[in-house]
Amino acid sequence: MLRIAELKLPLDHTEPQLRQAVLKRLGIAEDELIDFTVFKRSYDARKRSAIVLIYALDVEVKNEAQVLARMRDDRQVMPAPDTGYKFVQAGKPAPGMPRPIVVGLGPCGLFVALILAQMGLNPIVLERGKIVRERTVDTFGFWRKRKLNTESNVQFGEGGAGTFSDGKLYSQIKDPKHYGRKVLSEFVKSGAPEEILYVSKPHIGTFRLVKMVEQMRAEILSLGGEIRFETRLEDVLVEGQGDNRQVVGVRLASGEEIPTRHLVMAIGHSARDTFQMLYDRGVYIEAKPFSIGFRVEHPQSLIDACRFGPNAGNKILGAADYKIVHHASNGRSVYSFCMCPGGTVVAASSEEGRVVTNGMSQYSRAERNANSAIVVGITPEDYPGHPLAGIAFQRELESRAFVLGGSNYDAPGQLMGDFVRGVASTEFGSVVPSFKPAVHLTDLATALPDYATHALREAFVAFDKQIKGYYKEDAVLTGVETRTSSPIRIKRRDDNLQSLNTRGLYPAGEGAGYAGGIMSAAVDGIRVAEAVALSMAG
Numbered sequence: 001m002l003r004i005a006e007l008k009l010p011l012d013h014t015e016p017q018l019r020q021a022v023l024k025r026l027g028i029a030e031d032e033l034i035d036f037t038v039f040k041r042s043y044d045a046r047k048r049s050a051i052v053l054i055y056a057l058d059v060e061v062k063n064e065a066q067v068l069a070r071m072r073d074d075r076q077v078m079p080a081p082d083t084g085y086k087f088v089q090a091g092k093p094a095p096g097m098p099r100p101i102v103v104g105l106g107p108c109g110l111f112v113a114l115i116l117a118q119m120g121l122n123p124i125v126l127e128r129g130k131i132v133r134e135r136t137v138d139t140f141g142f143w144r145k146r147k148l149n150t151e152s153n154v155q156f157g158e159g160g161a162g163t164f165s166d167g168k169l170y171s172q173i174k175d176p177k178h179y180g181r182k183v184l185s186e187f188v189k190s191g192a193p194e195e196i197l198y199v200s201k202p203h204i205g206t207f208r209l210v211k212m213v214e215q216m217r218a219e220i221l222s223l224g225g226e227i228r229f230e231t232r233l234e235d236v237l238v239e240g241q242g243d244n245r246q247v248v249g250v251r252l253a254s255g256e257e258i259p260t261r262h263l264v265m266a267i268g269h270s271a272r273d274t275f276q277m278l279y280d281r282g283v284y285i286e287a288k289p290f291s292i293g294f295r296v297e298h299p300q301s302l303i304d305a306c307r308f309g310p311n312a313g314n315k316i317l318g319a320a321d322y323k324i325v326h327h328a329s330n331g332r333s334v335y336s337f338c339m340c341p342g343g344t345v346v347a348a349s350s351e352e353g354r355v356v357t358n359g360m361s362q363y364s365r366a367e368r369n370a371n372s373a374i375v376v377g378i379t380p381e382d383y384p385g386h387p388l389a390g391i392a393f394q395r396e397l398e399s400r401a402f403v404l405g406g407s408n409y410d411a412p413g414q415l416m417g418d419f420v421r422g423v424a425s426t427e428f429g430s431v432v433p434s435f436k437p438a439v440h441l442t443d444l445a446t447a448l449p450d451y452a453t454h455a456l457r458e459a460f461v462a463f464d465k466q467i468k469g470y471y472k473e474d475a476v477l478t479g480v481e482t483r484t485s486s487p488i489r490i491k492r493r494d495d496n497l498q499s500l501n502t503r504g505l506y507p508a509g510e511g512a513g514y515a516g517g518i519m520s521a522a523v524d525g526i527r528v529a530e531a532v533a534l535s536m537a538g
Helices: 015-026 064-070 107-118 132-145 179-189 206-222 272-280 300-311 389-404 416-421 450-466 518-537
Strands: 002-010 033-044 052-061 077-079 101-103 124-126 226-228 233-239 246-252 257-259 263-265 290-299 325-327 333-340 344-347 357-360 369-378 411-415 439-441 476-481 505-507
Touching: 002 015, 002 064, 015 033, 015 052, 052 064, 064 077, 101 107, 107 179, 107 206, 107 518, 132 206, 132 344, 179 206, 179 518, 206 226, 233 272, 263 518, 272 389, 290 300, 290 333, 290 357, 290 389, 290 450, 300 369, 325 450, 333 357, 333 450, 344 369, 357 369, 357 476, 369 450, 389 411, 389 476, 411 416, 416 450, 416 476, 505 518
Parallel strands: 101 124, 101 263, 124 226, 263 505, 411 439
Antiparallel strands: 002 052, 002 077, 033 052, 233 246, 246 257, 290 369, 290 476, 325 333, 333 369, 344 357, 411 476
16 A cells, blocks of 8 residues: 655545546556545645645555655655554453553543453443433533532543543644554544544544443443443552552542552543542642633634635535634743634533633534634743642632622623723623623633733734734633643653552543643553553563
8 A cells, every 4th residue: 555645636626636636646547546545634725715635645556566666756655654553462461460440531541441441451440420421411501500510510521521522633742653543443433424534633523422432431341341430539549658659459439449550540630639639649740831811702704714715614624723823022822722613612610619611512513603712821830839739720710710700600701802902891792602601791801810811912913913803802702711731740650651659550641741632632541551451461
């Protein structure tokens, strides 16, 4: 099989034209081409009136060696790499070895459990939240009736925070072993559309994610895994001191103890009580940078027109997204994060008396507004002291947002123009906010630290130079966005992926500070599962 990269065709090309382009690129006759498949498809929209599609194709030809020899000077034609997943040859667990335990069933925990189950290692999964269908009922109940379940919400439950999101499946992580392909293949097997295997920015949407998660759970169970829902980890049992600390089991909130020497902590970025417990047990944790800001809503039609011009509405292009950054005069970086085309802003609180925002889209991306977090980067220098000080900082901002919103889980909001001028907003314009329960108009100047407010005001005006029309007087800002990533990192060793100072403890995924999104969390889950398997066989 050959791989052709960077094959460019007009947006409106036909299938025969794609075939002819392959023949021309390789300089072969029609009868020499056996078959080809699309490995990746992206687009170049820098010239809005002449958008082109860019393909990477896997091609089967007669006389492959001769074609490769003839094309040796073309860097875009090469042997297709083997992207199939290869299980580590770990062998069976040592006699008497207790089963591995995975804490958390978000994207990372799902793939840790799935890979361990596929290798015959019968993992036990502990998930504090509910199964995804019941969790969905609780989450929608909060949005509609302001009734928060602190154990079943956008952050906690089967599928993790990624379930109530745009279902973005792209990341910029290095992936030399093609773990990402394994992730996408498992998603397709569980009901995701096959296009996620080749489009450049694949996404699934919340409702499809729900069905996929259920299918993956069923496979884990069928392979000998065990999943316990509404089961909260109370404590980690550790023996030894100093360099000899070893995990020997866990204690649940029910009081039950389960022995294990392989404990994967695939907790999300909002498992604050678990972070505290691990820190109290002496597990090495350090503060890390994250970002804070607001969700911003524009009409999707405006973003489509700005990005695609006369090609706005094209089915292949779909709803337009954007990625923007501004380096403010006070030294802060302001950038878009988790952009959701044709989506909604959602309430993502997991603690009482606090307001948090996130973004979500369905597969169709057909809602009227585009939304994105626009956030300011911060570092531990902004919240000095304790390794868990970032959590206290997040809580302070979320509590402040709760009060600004009316102390009833409505989110505080403001029109973009009013925010830049420093004037409280009193009525909405043409952009109707999507956040539920509701948006309470106010002055967001006090919702964030002064340095963040200053940087955001400057950035909104500057963004208009990157996307004409972005600085829209009645675009809606909704606060606050604080859960962009984990505020801590549970450091691990590079060689065996175990905690820096506690053997048998495997920090994994977003909560541990080693991922940022569905794809990177799932890939990290595969890596950690392999490390567990190798250790169990050792």
